[in-house]
Amino acid sequence: MHGLLTRAGYEPVVTDSIEAGKVEVAKLPPGAVIVTAMRLSDGTARELINWLNAEGYKFPVIAIVENLSPMELIEVMGDSGAVAIIQRPAIDKQLVETVGKYARPEHVVLTLGNQLIPRVSEAWKAVEEKVSAIAVTNANAIVFGECGTGKEQIARQIYLRSSREQKPLTIVEAGSAAFIGRHDPASDRSEIYDRIKSYFAKAAGGTMIIKNVHLLSFEKQSVLLHILETEHPDVRVICTAEPELLGMVANKSFRANLFYMLRQSDIAVPSLKETTEDIPVIADFFLKSYAAKTGKERKRLDASAIKALKLYPWLGNVRELKDIVLFAAFHAKTDTITEADITFNLSDTSVTYDLSLRNPQRERDQIIEAFHRGGSWKQASKLLNITEKTLISLRKKYGIDSNGEIQS
Known part of the structure; x- marks a missing residue:
């Protein structure tokens, strides 16, 4: 049940007793649905439903039943009982559909999948052109961008538009347990090596996406570099990274030779x-x-x-x-x-809106950006944290007209 609901985009919380369920019910947000077995370790579904009613909770309850008599079904569903029942053998077919019928809209989960959201800015058009240009090559690539900019979707698009699209795709999160390993005393190779090597074997002939590559420890960087440099696997590597990766290379916390091996090409995703x-x-x-x-x-x-x-x-x-x-x-x-x-x-x-002018070399661009973001010069002065009188003086200094354009 947990797997079915998770794959459908829900975030299920699992308990095996009424007492534990009471604790979790108190934490549930509006619009949640409760799914219960007929018998729990410390009571029955009817006892749980009675408690919910007594406490004033209005969450819909879906009961999973097995071989109940008509009288038993009436007991479960009657008198403000369960809103629906599902026969246990039908869970695979009916659970997600039934939960969807009673879950409230605020819990609808929208996932982007592999698609790129249509956008109109010139900066985004340049990104799409770069995706197409990189896809037709076999070069490794790094997709740079802030958190939430859609780096993984871009990495997937490079794969989908490439000649390797019909070969395997393996996606690994650099900061997850998937890259955690310990030395195996029975082997002259570490578990880290074996794990990373297994990802390359799984993606043979295809593509590996390493998400948030800047989170790799120095040891894991060394293993990855060794595999790429000495074993030359037939796998294209596409990484996603936040801009801090560039600083890590500069301060030597990320291996420069690995960085340049991974960044044979790159894409910088603009922030919103x-x-x-x-x-x-x-x-x-x-x-x-x-x-x-x-x-x-x-x-x-x-x-x-x-x-x-x-x-x-x-x-x-x-x-x-x-x-x-x-x-x-x-x-x-x-x-x-x-x-x-x-x-x-x-x-x-x-604090967050403050675009205070601290760099004279960028003042003109910041003023124009603040005008376009604010939609007026009054709002621009607030974003820049200066008075309107000061802003007028700066506009004259840089030749910025009332429409936020540079006067010729």
Whole structure:
């Protein structure tokens, strides 16, 4: 059951007793569904349902039953009992569908899969062109970008558009337990070597994606370098990394020879705050997907909502935009989402919004960026943390007109 629900995009919590279940029920968010066996280690499904009713919990309960008589079924489902039952042999076919019938829309999980979200900025068009250019080669590549910018989708697209698309794809998270190993006294090779070697064997002739390669320890870097340098596996390696990887190479915490072997080509994914013109398009994509998955009417952003989204700094980038837009879609009272429907995840917006001018060589570009993000010179002064009078003086200094353009 746990595996079926997880693969369907839910986040199930598992307990084996009523007492443990009571603790977890208290933590459940609105819209959750409870699935229970008929008999638990310390009671029955009916006892659990009675407790839920007594405590005022309204979560739908789905009971998994086996060979019950009609009277027993009435006992389970009658008098504010279970909303549905599933015969145990039918779990594979009915569980996900039944849970989906009673789960509330805020728990709809939208996954991007392999696709790239359509965008309109020139910076993103350059990324798509680079994806196509790298895909037709056999070069290793690193996809650089901040958290939540969609690096894995880009890495997958390189694979899907390459000549290796019909060969295996292996994806490994550099910071996960998959790369943890201990020395095997019976072998002259470490378990780390055996694990990494097994990933290359699994991807033979195809592609390996190493997510967050900057999280590899120095020991694992050395093993990976050894395999690439001495064994020359027939595997293309595509890595994703946050920009800090470049600093790690500079301060020698990431091996330079491995870095250059992995970065035979690269793509720099722009952050969302650098491509604010993409925000309405991406948000609309999520709203359309949300409507399709929930069967609800599609909602749209009004001008106030779009302006608010463009002003937000987006430390979590596209992933954070998705969460905020879907939350707004669920809570909006009408089919139009306004600024009032949007809840941002900031405790102190003044700090995050601050684009204070600290580098004279970048002042002009920061002023123009603040104008386009804010939509007016008044908002730009707030983002730059300067007075409107000071901003007027700086505009004159750099020849910036009222439309945020450089005067010839």
